[in-house]
Amino acid sequence: MKNLTLLLTVLFAFQFSNAQSECANVEKALQKYMEGSSYNKPEMLESAFAENATLYLTKRDGSFNRYSPKEYVGFFKNAEKGKFNGRDAKVLEIEVTKDIATAKVEIAGPERKWVYIDLFLLKKFENEWKIISKTATRIDGPNEKSVLLIVSNAHYYGDTKLNTGNSFSEIVNAYDVFKNAGYTIDFLSPEGGAVPLAYINTSDEMSKKYLYDTDFMNALKNTKSPSEINVSKYKAVQYIGGGGAMFGVPENEAIQNIVMEIYEEHNGVISSVCHGSAGIVNLKTKDGKYLVDGKDVSGYPDDFENKDKPYFKTFPFLIKETIEKRGGTFHFSESGKPHVEVDGRLVTGQNFLSSKLVSLKVIELISANEE
Structure with a gap:
């Protein structure tokens, strides 16, 4: 019984450690997205996505559109590269199941005049996590405090x-x-x-x-x-x-x-x-x-x-x-x-x-x- 208890403890510790490691690897992909979009780094931003990823976003006129990673990255190409553009990003949640993961990130503008929640679907390709889909929604009542x-x-x-x-x-x-x-x-x-x-x-x-x-x-x-x-x-x-x-x-x-x-x-x-x-x-x-x-x-x-x-x-x-x-x-x-x-x-x-x-x-x- 003692050996069984020890084995279960070791297995649990291994699984927990492995899960923590995968979450950290998922976060690396998200960091590329957050830094790339906040500091106008198009190459870094594009590297966060799988080549055939799909983004579903609502335009200012209310229309719902589908974008490729290249089209999305194009939104940031005319801005000064490496300069902070006011997008303050933080990871809210990551959940990993084997080689797929979901994540939620908050994106806030200067003084929180606008706030979006980005929802991601990611997949592990060989030894690297990539974003394969993204959508977003704006939160009403931005909080400046x-x-x-x-x-x-x-x-x-x-x-x-x-x-x-x-x-x-x-x-x-x-x-x-x-x-x-x-x-x-x-x-x-x-x-x-x-x-x-x-x-x-x-x-x-x-x-x-x-x-x-x-x-x-x-x-x-x-x-x-x-x-x-x-x-x-x-x-x-x-x-x-x-x-x-x-x-x-x-x-x-x-x-x-x-x-x-x-x-x-x-x-x-x-x-x-x-x-x-x-x-x-x-x-x-x-x-x-x-x-x-x-x-x-x-x-x-x-x-x-x-x-x-x-x-x-x-x-x-x-x-x-x-x-x-x-x-x-x-x-x-x-x-x-x-x-x-x-x-x-x-x-x-x-x-x-x-x-x-x-x-x-x-x-x-x-x-x-x-x-």
Whole structure:
């Protein structure tokens, strides 16, 4: 029985790994389509399609037409090659069955003045996936309000093999608040791509709801890297907690620049929850001062860390200690209670219980900015 269990485990792991690999290969074909169409690269765009692929698209006059790949690529040939044309693309969903696959991609224009959902049928030819059919539809009511949730790629505490990740509870609570308020939510990580998740409780209705939401989970599988971010579209950012938040994010200068540009150039809101407050300790304003200097701040306090545990010894710095050294006043309540601090356009929360409250306050500040 033990041997059978081991065999089944190995087979499942192999199948899962193989499925993940095929999804990644499908995404390569989609990336050719997205980059080729967004940056006016006709050769790259055409290489995403099988030679005899068929595209079914609706023209502006309402007529439904069939196009070949060459005809479709022709739409982009007169534009400046290599220049971003405002088409912001992201993969929403991929499903693979042996040598065929379906995929869904969102294409949004500047400030989301228009949004399309592209639906693809792909097939594997020898060792390469190609698009064999595509259609698209425009979504009514384009959404110009976007927020950026910042997550970590760290799977382990420091250089150890102690597992860590991003707090699933904090992610889903923030996501749900912003989504219900009509916002578009993007995920940003230092490296982009899939991120590790921690503290998943399927007995929690909110967590269960999003764990089985294909579009949501695919967004976490395809987080944006800093180079993919169009800063002008975001009204706010939120640093997500979990042990992984201590690694890779706080020292990432590209993320720091994105966040401070949103804050200073676009009057945006910066927020963080729990260990996510590690992400704000290195932020500096244009005059060289630390963002937290002179501000009331919260986050997961050093006082509640288990200092005898191996995980704690991997921390590159302490959140409360660093914030106080850099001029901030750190506030927190007793363990297991929500606590939120608001200082101007900086909103911080103590723990996962504060996630919803922080997000609601962010929306309130965004609304006040627009009045």
